[in-house]
Amino acid sequence: MKPDLNKVTCIEDLHRVFRCKVPKMFHEYVDSGSWTESTWRANSDDFAAIKFRQKVLVDLENRNLVTQMLGQDVRMPIAISPTGFTGMMHADGEILAARAAEKFGVPYTLSTMSICSLEDVAANTTKPFWFQLYVMRDRGFIADLIRRAKAVNCSALVLTADLQILGQRHKDIKNGLSAPPRPTLMNMLNFALKPEWCLKMLNTQRRGFGNIIGYAKDVEDLSDVGVWTAKQFDPRLSWDDVSWIKELWGGKLVIKGIMDAEDAKLAVQHGADAIIVSNHGGRQLDGALSSIQALPNIVDAVGDKIEVWLDGGITTGQSALKAWAMGARGVMIGRAHLYGLGAYGEAGVTRALEILYHEMDFSMAFAGLRDIQDVNRDILVKGTYPVAG
Numbered sequence: 001m002k003p004d005l006n007k008v009t010c011i012e013d014l015h016r017v018f019r020c021k022v023p024k025m026f027h028e029y030v031d032s033g034s035w036t037e038s039t040w041r042a043n044s045d046d047f048a049a050i051k052f053r054q055k056v057l058v059d060l061e062n063r064n065l066v067t068q069m070l071g072q073d074v075r076m077p078i079a080i081s082p083t084g085f086t087g088m089m090h091a092d093g094e095i096l097a098a099r100a101a102e103k104f105g106v107p108y109t110l111s112t113m114s115i116c117s118l119e120d121v122a123a124n125t126t127k128p129f130w131f132q133l134y135v136m137r138d139r140g141f142i143a144d145l146i147r148r149a150k151a152v153n154c155s156a157l158v159l160t161a162d163l164q165i166l167g168q169r170h171k172d173i174k175n176g177l178s179a180p181p182r183p184t185l186m187n188m189l190n191f192a193l194k195p196e197w198c199l200k201m202l203n204t205q206r207r208g209f210g211n212i213i214g215y216a217k218d219v220e221d222l223s224d225v226g227v228w229t230a231k232q233f234d235p236r237l238s239w240d241d242v243s244w245i246k247e248l249w250g251g252k253l254v255i256k257g258i259m260d261a262e263d264a265k266l267a268v269q270h271g272a273d274a275i276i277v278s279n280h281g282g283r284q285l286d287g288a289l290s291s292i293q294a295l296p297n298i299v300d301a302v303g304d305k306i307e308v309w310l311d312g313g314i315t316t317g318q319s320a321l322k323a324w325a326m327g328a329r330g331v332m333i334g335r336a337h338l339y340g341l342g343a344y345g346e347a348g349v350t351r352a353l354e355i356l357y358h359e360m361d362f363s364m365a366f367a368g369l370r371d372i373q374d375v376n377r378d379i380l381v382k383g384t385y386p387v388a389g
Contacts, residue, residue: 002347003344005344005347005348005351008343008351008355009355010316010355011315011316011336011339011340011352011355011356012315014336014339014340014343014344014348014351014352014355015339015343017339017342017343017344017348018030018089018338018339018340018342018343019031021194021196021197021342021343022089022090022194022197022342023181023187023190023191023194023197024175024190025175025176025177025181025187025190026085026088026089026177026342027089027342028171028172028175029085029169029171029172029175029177030083030089030335030338030339030342031335032169032170032171032172032283033169033281033282033283033286034167034168034169034282034283034284034285034286035167035168035170035286035287036286036287037282037286038282038286038287039279039282039285039286039287039288039289039290040281040282040283040286041282042282042289042290042293042313043279043281043282043290043291043292043312043313044313044315044319045290045313046290046292046293046313046386047290047292047313047314047316047318047319047322047323049384050292050322050380050381050384050385051380051381051384052318052322052363052366052367052379052380052381053367053368053378053379053380053381054366054367054368055366055367055368055369056368058368058369059370060365060370061370062370063361063364063365063370063371064370064371064372064373065077065357065360065361065364065372066372067329067330067372067373069107069274069307069309069329069330070107070155070156070252070254070273070274070307071252072107072155073105074105074106074107074330075104075105075106075357076105076106076320076356076357076360076361076372077320077324077328077329077330077331077372078106078314078320078330078331078332078333078353078356078357078360079101079106079107079108079109079130079309079330079331079332079333080097080101080106080107080108080109080332080333080334080337080349081109081311081332081333081334081337082109082110082111082112082114082130082132082158082160082256082334083111083334083337083338084111084112084113084114085113085115085177085179086111086114086115086116086338086341087114087115087116087179087206087207087210088115088179088181088207089338089341089342090197090200090341090342090345091197091200091201091203091204091206092116092120092204092206093115093116093341094110094111094114094115094116094120094121095116095120095121095124095125096341096345096346096349097337097341097346097349098110098121098124098125098129099124099125099346100337100346100347100349100350100353101129101349101353102125102126102127102129103350104350104353104354106353107129107130107156108125108129108130109129109130109131109132109158109332110129110130110131110132110154111132112131112132112133112134112145112211112212113134113209113211113212114209114210114211115179115206115207115208115209115210116206116210117210117211118131118145118148118149118152118154118210118211119148119152119210120206120210121152122152122153128153128154128155129154129155130154130155130156130157130158130254131149131154131156131157131158132157132158132159132160132256133145133146133149133157133158133159133160133245134160134163134233135159135164135233135234135237135241135245136216136232136233136234137231137232137233137234138216138217138232141215141216141217142245143248144215145211145215146245146248146249148211149249150249150250150251154251155251155252156251156252156253156254156273157245157249157251157252157253157254158254158255158256158276159242159245159253159254159255159256160256160257160280161237161255161256161257161258161263162256162257162259162278162279162280162284162285163233163257163280163284164233164234164235164236164237165230165233165235166230166233167280167283167284167285167286169283179207179208179209180207180208216232239266239270242255242267242270242271242272243270243271246270246271246272252273252274253271253272253273254272254273254274254275254276254309255267255272255274255275255276256275256276256278256311257276257278257279257280258275258276258277258278258298259277259278259279259288259289259291259294259298260294260297260298261297261298261300261301261302262301264298264301264302264306264308265301265302267302267306268302268305268306272306273306273307274306274307274308274309274330275298275302275306275307275308275309276309276310276311276332277291277294277295277298277308277309277310277311277312277328278291278310278311278312278332279291279294279312280312281311281312281334281335282312290312290313291310291311291312291313292310292312292313292319292322292323292326292386293386295308295310295323295326295327295328295386296326296327296386296387296388296389297388297389299326299327299328299388300388307329307330308327308328308329309328309329309330309331309332310323310328310330310331310332311331311332311333311334314331314332314333314336314356315333315335315336316356316359317355317356317357317358317359317360317361317362317363318359318360318363319331320356320359320360321359321360321363321364321367321375321379322380322385324372324375325375325376325377325379325380326377326380326385326386333352333356336352336356337349337352337353339352340352340353364379367379
């Protein structure tokens with residue numbers, strides 16, 4: 001019997017089911033930040049501090065959240081973030097999430113560290129998706145990844161700039177995070193409590209990093225992700241490399257991981273079409289600003305020269321609306337869609353998007369507006385939101 005997802009009314013409902021269904025190693029990978037996790041918590045907490053101005057007795061018929069991101073029509077200004085290990089939250093997870101995003105009308109971004117490959121996702125969807133690039137020491141492999149992304153008609157390349165070295169996440173080390181997971185006693189005991197997850201995993205061949213295994217040199221498995229990324233991710237990545245990547249790619253380029261106004265200006269200078277204000281979900285530099293706190297200075301620095309998006313802490317439609325009101329022209333969701341995926345597969349991702357849409361739409365209405373293009377800081381209570389300076 002299929003569950004009645006109409007009774008799933010918020011992202012936290014999906015989160016609770018996600019934690020019950022997905023093995024500890026993977027749900028703690030999603031629900032964690034680096035070191036003390038202070039930035040991870042601040043990403044959500046700082047949104048909660050921002051308050052709306054409620055307005056009444058205005059015409060609220062024919063509301064509209066439709067806009068564009070990178071020239072692409074979107075049903076609401078929300079895209080799905082690239083997330084590693086997605087196919088470990090649910091068998092064939094990237095395919096299912098991409099399908100849900102396509103049907104709903106929002107962009108999907110595939111991670112370099114995905115379980116399903118570029119070719120897998122392209123073969124199971126009908127519209128172009130975005131591809132996120134981690135830069136590794138083997139530039140021949142990076143050039144080949146970009147070629148593969150072009151070959152499957154990806155419509156944008158998202159360059160992650162804030163993971164030259166891997167931030168320490170205590171839970172991942174303790175859990176021995178890997179894909180596929182190692183058959184240790186503790187893992188086997190935990191998997192025994194997740195029969196639905198195990199059955200689905202047994203029925204798919206996609207259990208390793210599909211974009212890497214068989215393509216990168218000397219890579220047969222990634223049993224120790226931390227060791228592999230420490231060896232392969234390139235700490236020398238620089239703005240000069242951005243120019244090389246931009247030329248090689250030749251299409252729309254997004255730079256993810258911008259937290260400083262000067263870096264935002266450099267992104268404009270190096271030909272980026274959009275930037276994502278992001279602290280990697282609080283998973284890199286613990287003690288950094290939350291994304292929403294960093295947003296005003298970046299918007300002030302680049303104005304309308306480039307599209308500014310935001311990720312980090314977006315688990316409600318209200319947070320998405322607040323970010324838009326403060327100048328972000330789109331937001332990206334990571335954990336919210338993973339919760340839906342791990343809980344109920346493709347239907348769960350669809351339900352997560354429906355929840356966010358409903359919350360964004362109704363909050364805009366309660367603030368007295370019916371078109372997203374009319375939303376600005378006037379819907380927020382002065383003194384509750386951060387400003388540039």
